[in-house]
Amino acid sequence: MTTALELRGLAAGYDSVPAVHQLDLTVGDGEIVALLGPNGAGKTTTLHTIAGLLPRLGGDIGLFGAPLTGRRPDRIARLGLALVPEQRGVFHGLTVEQNLRLHQHSRGGRHLASALERFPALGPVLKRRAGLLSGGEQQMLALAGALASSPRLLMIDEMSHGLAPVVVERLLPALRTAAADTGMAVLLVEQHVHTALDIADRAYVLNRGRLVLHGTAAELRRDPGRIEAAYLDARNREPDLTP
Numbered sequence: 493m494t495t496a497l498e499l500r501g502l503a504a505g506y507d508s509v510p511a512v513h514q515l516d517l518t519v520g521d522g523e524i525v526a527l528l529g530p531n532g533a534g535k536t537t538t539l540h541t542i543a544g545l546l547p548r549l550g551g552d553i554g555l556f557g558a559p560l561t562g563r564r565p566d567r568i569a570r571l572g573l574a575l576v577p578e579q580r581g582v583f584h585g586l587t588v589e590q591n592l593r594l595h596q597h598s599r600g601g602r603h604l605a606s607a608l609e610r611f612p613a614l615g616p617v618l619k620r621r622a623g624l625l626s627g628g629e630q631q632m633l634a635l636a637g638a639l640a641s642s643p644r645l646l647m648i649d650e651m652s653h654g655l656a657p658v659v660v661e662r663l664l665p666a667l668r669t670a671a672a673d674t675g676m677a678v679l680l681v682e683q684h685v686h687t688a689l690d691i692a693d694r695a696y697v698l699n700r701g702r703l704v705l706h707g708t709a710a711e712l713r714r715d716p717g718r719i720e721a722a723y724l725d726a727r728n729r730e731p732d733l734t735p
């Protein structure tokens with residue numbers, strides 16, 4: 493498996509103050525990797541830094557086998573990276589079809605029809621303004637839009653945000669199939685640990701900006717206690733006073 497994304501000692505944050513420290517992480521082609529952790533752990537900061545929306549404060553980012561140095565977000569996107577942000581990045585005033593065409597043109601992709609095939613529920617609402625769609629339909633549109641640009645690496649921030657579990661369960665298989673069919677790599681930030689481990693091949697857990705756990709989804713599913721411990725904030729633990 494070749495490596496779509498490789499972070500080595502990544503430091504990321506705001507105004508030169510790191511919120512993510514020394515992060516090592518890889519995502520192989522065709523692999524789905526979950527980035528987990530409690531609120532404020534640094535997950536979104538990590539995605540935004542990879543996408544070039546935040547400056548890197550240290551360490552290295554390798555994308556599709558080449559080091560990423562001083563590239564602009566639009567250039568990074570053209571290399572084959574798509575980001576579905578937490579707020580989904582959907583233009584509410586445009587129709588579903590117009591939203592999809594925008595994404596398609598952003599990287600010259602010709603995959604609108606196949607992106608739509610993965611989300612057939614969008615077919616009947618193509619002429620509807622995106623702002624009138626349900627939360628689940630908007631997330632489908634965001635995913636279909638990202639897929640229409642035929643990315644080599646898709647990063648999704650909180651896919652299940654604001655959605656009923658039943659809606660999320662309908663979206664996940666489409667994502668899994670898209671990754672398997674196209675060899676696309678996926679880095680998935682998710683608050684719902686079980687949702688993420690159901691779909692991912694591997695997972696990393698961040699806590700307060702540091703990597704505290706990494707393993708295959710299968711081994712982490714078998715041992716939920718390790719995930720729980722990784723989520724516990726070290727600040728809240730009693731100090732060990734045994735002599």
Ligand SMILES: Nc1ncnc2c1ncn2[C@@H]1O[C@H](COP(=O)(O)OP(=O)(O)OP(=O)(O)O)[C@@H](O)[C@H]1O
Pocket residue numbers: 506511529530531532533534535536537538
């Ligand atoms: N624009 C910002 N300016 C300064 N600090 C920020 C900014 N955005 C986030 N932070 C801080 O960076 C740290 C990491 O935040 P981040 O949003 O990456 O966490 P997260 O793991 O994505 O959490 P959540 O699930 O709550 O979105 C937090 O301490 C947060 O307060």
